[in-house]
Amino acid sequence: MGPSTSDLLDLDSLLSDDELLVREKVRDYTVQRIKPNIAHWYEAAEFPREIVPELGELGVLGMHLDGYGCPGRTAVEYGLAAMELEAGDSGIRTFVSVQGSLAMTAIHKWGSEEQKEQWLPRMAAGELIGCFALTEPSAGSDPSSMATSARQTADGWVLDGAKRWIGLASIADVMVVWARTEDGIRGFLVPSGTPGVHVVPIEPKLSMRASIQCDVKFDGVKLGPDAILPGVSGLRGPFSCLNEARYGIAWGAMGAARDSYEAALEYAGTRMQFGRPLASYQLTQEKLVNMLLEIQKGTLLALHLGRLKDAGRLEPQQISLGKLNNVREALAIAREARTILGGNGVTMDYSPLRHANNLESVRTYEGTDEVHTLILGQHITGIGAFRG
Structure with missing residues (x-):
């Protein structure tokens, strides 16, 4: 059998048998558990907490981490899992990212042995939930301006301040909180x-409705x-975690894009207008072709980043290229897919507009x-332009 209409370049041939097995396992879970329920969860603004231990059993929590009960899979395998989960919904992939790429990574990279043993095994199993509190009401893109502070005392620390847009905070068993200290x-x-x-x-919220974000004081x-x-010490700590999350997003966004494209392709083949299926019209075919071009390029980009990461050679600016490009293209694809669906595309029966709404958040976070x-x-000119 030749390449599918979603993989014209046969990118699957670049994956190992183990990588394909991981992808199929997560894809099957998404098809059976997420897709039949996501419209209800999204409309009800409900995060399905009951799937957390299921995701632990699936092996996607702290998937790229070694030891302490973590799955210890490769960066490419984690990326493939992120892509399949986000084909279901960005909110579900976001849970996995907050739990594994942010909270668990912070503990795994920077925690003591006691902290790792206390939290990581049960977080990997989905028995405990973590969150990552960095963003503040007035310090989103500029975390160096954070106002949350921790003051050392004779007995330990006293923490004061506020955080905003903290995923999972209301259901988390532990928060990783970043604060300014004398050091x-x-x-x-x-x-x-x-x-x-x-x-x-x-x-x-108009986006990420099957996910949880909170204000924390x-x-x-x-x-x-x-x-x-x-x-x-310093912003190196949270930034190291953000890069893990940004890497997963480069993959995940292509899952949302692919699912949007496949929904539009299927609809175009069966929806009759002027006595012919929509897919028979040149304008529709152009839309589908342009979507597929960007999905194939974006998936190849994500795979290249994964190979670099597994080789220990992935640089932050390369992650930025992947996150910026793939989310931007995925959002355009989801919106274009909705146009093929016509008025039916604004109902919850079809995924593209839900994906587009979610991707507005993915475009903003991390x-x-x-x-x-x-x-x-800054990388290509050598000049930092962050402050005008």
């Missing part, structure tokens, strides 16, 4: 139920001396288009 920006582990922590989900939160992540453009601009 620079440091990470802290804050277990759920700690007095002085106030969490309010942000709603209603810290009011004189007392932490023990062992709450601090000992392994890192670095806006503007931030990644400036990262790339």
